[in-house]
Amino acid sequence: MYPSNNPKDWSWPFWPVVPLYPYSRRRTLCQEIVKDTIWTFEQFHGILYTIVPIRMTVIKLTGGGLLVYAPVAPTIECVRIVQELVCKHGEVKYIILPTSSGLEHKVFVGPFARCFPQAQVFVAPHQWSFPFDLPLSWLGFPQKRTSVLPEDASLAPFADDFEYEVLDINLGRGSFVEVAFLHKRSHTLLLTDTIISVAENPPAIFELDPYPLLFHARENALQPIEDNAANRLQGWQRISLFAIYFRPSALEVTKLGESFRDAVKAPDHSRKAYFGLYPFRWQENWQQSFHALSANGRPFVAPILQTLILPQAPQQVLDWVNKVATWDFHQIISCHFDAPITVSPRQFRQAFSFLEKQPSVSAESQPLLEEDCKFIKELEANLLKQGIATPPKEKV
Incomplete structure (x- = not known):
């Protein structure tokens, strides 16, 4: 289950559908989480x-075979590693799309299903997509093998191994x-998305391509891109702040000129x-924001x-x-x-307080810094003003 060194094995020709990094070359890192039972497959995004x-x-079923939760791009490299698991543990029986919106998960399911023509595909209810609401068949979902997850989880063909619960919020659009x-x-x-945890150190997949870390480790455009452990760490922590807050309080965007x-x-041109x-400048206190975000890897929304x-x-949400x-x-x-995250049900519940x-x-809870959430609050205000978003409901 080692990564391939052949660039042809990383090819993803459908990248223009969702043109996100790393575009046409998506490397895959497989890690065994529970011996002979659970494996994760990671790509960049x-x-x-x-x-x-x-x-x-990917999870091994008790009766043999595999269930796949939230497929990634089925590159030659990715499919080869899955096939190694198939040889040991049985065919891919079930493919799960556990979300209804967002092409970044949905776009991979159809192509992945075509690589495993015996697998049944189960999708979350009320499918739609943004920015374009495309029918599943347009995304390559096999019509004869695709079903909505049963409302009653006990009726699913994999009920012996899994329970599931659906959160379904009507947002109007x-x-x-x-x-x-x-x-x-x-x-x-x-x-899928409701709980995350940010580790202090870069995820292992960045060993395959550390360039994004090094790009964001710099203090300004004049500083050369250099690969060392300190830059990788600094780059990851800044990327995390970008990804979570979009514009964290410790970040300044330079003027165009x-x-x-x-x-x-x-x-480097x-x-x-x-x-x-x-066009970025980081204030000296930016690490305070990261440590409040990471908080020793505690789970948060x-x-x-x-x-x-x-x-x-x-x-x-709280009922769910x-x-x-x-x-x-x-x-x-x-x-x-980060994954896996060591979390108890009580800690999971606490994250939604x-x-x-x-x-x-x-004692374990640590709120995100208000100043770092300011940009998202301003975004909410603008969306409300334009009538795109609706006001939040009263807290429980």
């Missing part, structure tokens, strides 16, 4: 070198849907280096969901959370950032 892992999870899966035997909770003048003087453009999505239905919190799990595998009027506070 992002824009402007603000790159985080996007993750697929579409739904936010997340399907939490519990793998009973390993006590592992699978999630200054950015172009610096670009002219930059040591290649396309890979964006022709020398690097991304501020974009805390602000724009989950407050649209706080009681519905309370149901999931009754399950017996010891770890979470999410589709982004922002939806309550009187949130319970534990």
Whole structure:
């Protein structure tokens, strides 16, 4: 299950559908999480070198065969590694799309399913996509093998191994849907976007391509891109702040004229280096923001969901959370950032306390810094003003 060194094995010809980094060349890192039972497959995902892992999870079924949760791009490299698991543990029987919106997960399911023509495809309810609402058949989903997950999880053909619970929030222009899966035997909770954890150190996949880390480790455009451990660490921590907050408080964006003048003087004018453009300045206290964000890897809900999505239905979210919190799990595998995360049901429940009027506070809880969430709050205000977003519901 080693990564391939042949660039042809990384090829992803459908990258223009969702033109995100690394575009046409997507490397895959497979890691065994639970021996002979659970494996994660990671690829890169992002824009402007603000790159985080996007993750697929493969689980061995008790009766033989494999279930795939949230497929990634089925490159030659990725499919080869899955086939190695198939040879040992049986064919891919089920493919799960656990979300309803967002092409970044949906775009891979159809092509992945074509690589495993015996597999049944199950999707979350109320499918739609942004920015273009495309029918599943247009994305290559096999019509005769694709079904919506049964409302009653006990009716699913993989019910012996899994429980699942659907969160389905009607946003007017579409739904936010997340399907939490519990793998009973390993006590592992699978999630898509609702819970994340940010590790202090870069994810292992950056060993395959550290350039995004090095790009963001610089103080200005005049500084050369250098590969060393300190720059990799600094780059990852800054990328995390970018990815979570979009514009963290410790970041200053230089004016256009200054950015172009610096670009002219930059040591690298290649396309890979964006022709020398690097319009960012980090304040000296930026690491305080990162440490508040990471907080020793505690689980939390991304501020974009805390602000724009989950407050649209706080009681519905908490009902879902309370149901999931009754399950017996010891770890979470999410589709982004760190995984697996060692988390108890109580810690999972605590992460959603922002939806309550009187949130319970534990010694482990550490809120995100208000000043770092300012840009997302301003975004919410603008969307409300334009009538694109609706006001949040009252807390519970």
